[in-house]
Amino acid sequence: MQPTPVLIVGGSLVGLSAALFLAWRGVPVTVVEKHFGSSPHPRAIGFTERTLEHYRAAGIGDAIPQSDPDFTLRRARFDSLSGEPLSETPWTPGQVPERKDHLSPIRGAAIAQDRLEPILRAAAEERGAVLRPGVELVGFRQEAGGVTAAVRDRTTGHAETLRAGYLIAADGADSPIREQLGIPRQGVGHLRTLRSVLFRCPGAEDALRHGIQQFEIAQPGFEAFVTTYGDGRWVLMFGDDRERTEDELRAAVLRALGRPLSFEIITTGRWEMAGRIAERYQEGRVFLMGDAAHQLPPTRGGFGANTGIDDAYNLAWKLQRVIAGTSAPALLDSYTPERQPVGWLRHQQTFARPDYRRWIGDLLQDEHLYGDAAMELGQLHRSTVIVGAGPDLPPAAHPEVWAGQPGTRAPHAWVACGGRRVSTLDLFTREFVLVSADPRWCAAADRVGGVRAYRAGQDVMFPGTEPFTETFGVSPAGATLIRPDGLVCWRAQAMTDDPVPALARVMRQVAALPA
Missing domain, CATH: 3.40.30.120 (Glutaredoxin)
Known part of the structure; x- marks a missing residue:
């Protein structure tokens, strides 16, 4: 058996972040990832100040280009990218965008996930993490003092057994690890499955002249959502799960562009609009993280990806101390009570806002909506290892309101x-x-x-x-x-x-x- 203090299953954004944070803290860690590289569909793009603070602490803040200090993510309705904005839709109704530059030493980043992941891989390996792409988990079992995992190389078929002190499941929304543990999930559940097409069209950059980055396209008989990754790549999302021919995809892209620009189709995607939060994030020596713990759809707050990265930062120092023997294993029991309520808060905030409220009706109409600063920098954590974060306090508030309240950043x-x-x-x-x-x-x-x-x-x-x-x-x-x-x-x-x-x-x- 090959021993490792921590085994991470899943080497995408959250798994790589966990590997980086652990290796930076001196914890030997091995990552197995069944795929051989980043997804061709970039997925996440927006990363908050808090996420960049974590990366800054780990020493890679300068490697990630920060957003312009005046950048505000905006969405509006258009008849096409060549037209003028018809109406703008705020992320938090009734609130103007907040200036947060005085609240953090670093700004957020608008970087495509497939551009960020290579930075994380290189940094994790430089700090000692062992990354094994193309290796999949076959099965695992918990035993006294550790976890035994069976893995297989997908290229050679070679099978081996790994012995780990702890196992982190960063294996996605369909997490086989979570399913084996029998951990149920709750939330709004499945709402619909959507299709998308990723294309390259540098000529469409002129559409950004309005300061809008997200476009709701509304034409008779044609509705779609379009956004940019800021590097000449754009994604068009359909509102259905119908498979389209290449000719149909090209016709749809042209309708969204509104003029005959040259473009290249890169790939297509299919994703589930759903909201599900795991009942618990820990089972013995196994910890859920990222989509395995909280499945959330894309939002202007970047709730899904950033929440997973925050999970990783929360758990890494605890594992380091427990493995080193400077803290008792009971410290790890604070992971679920501190992080699962944050997952729930972000679930409620996502589906109470206009972007997704239309899919669930009035189910969350009484949910109080928090501003960007509260959601990114002012969430409250409660557990037995935090003194003074009582049940009477709200789940989030502006950091200046908290002013050093225990349980907050x-x-x-x-x-x-x-x-x-x-x-x-x-x-x-x-x-x-x-x-x-x-x-x-x-x-x-x-x-x-x-x-x-x-x-x-x-x-x-x-x-x-x-x-x-x-x-x-x-x-x-x-x-x-x-x-x-x-x-x-x-x-x-x-x-x-x-x-x-x-x-x-x-x-x-x-x-x-x-x-």
């Missing part, structure tokens, strides 16, 4: 630290970090151990417009504790009589320290 501010200008988020990537303006909390952190301390006003200098106390929502005698994935896991509003035992108790809980 730590606030971003540009600070001076070690003679450099950095984001606060750059300090919260490797270890537990305590920040306080009171030296007694910092001294307590040194005595407790296992936590890095920064004294605000001495080790870390906050700008006058964003003082530490207001940014993190604590008093001058308070403290905040941030996990290795950048989530606030505890904070104190004031000094206690003896901060050492107080902090020691907190660390035992939030880090699930071994007994």
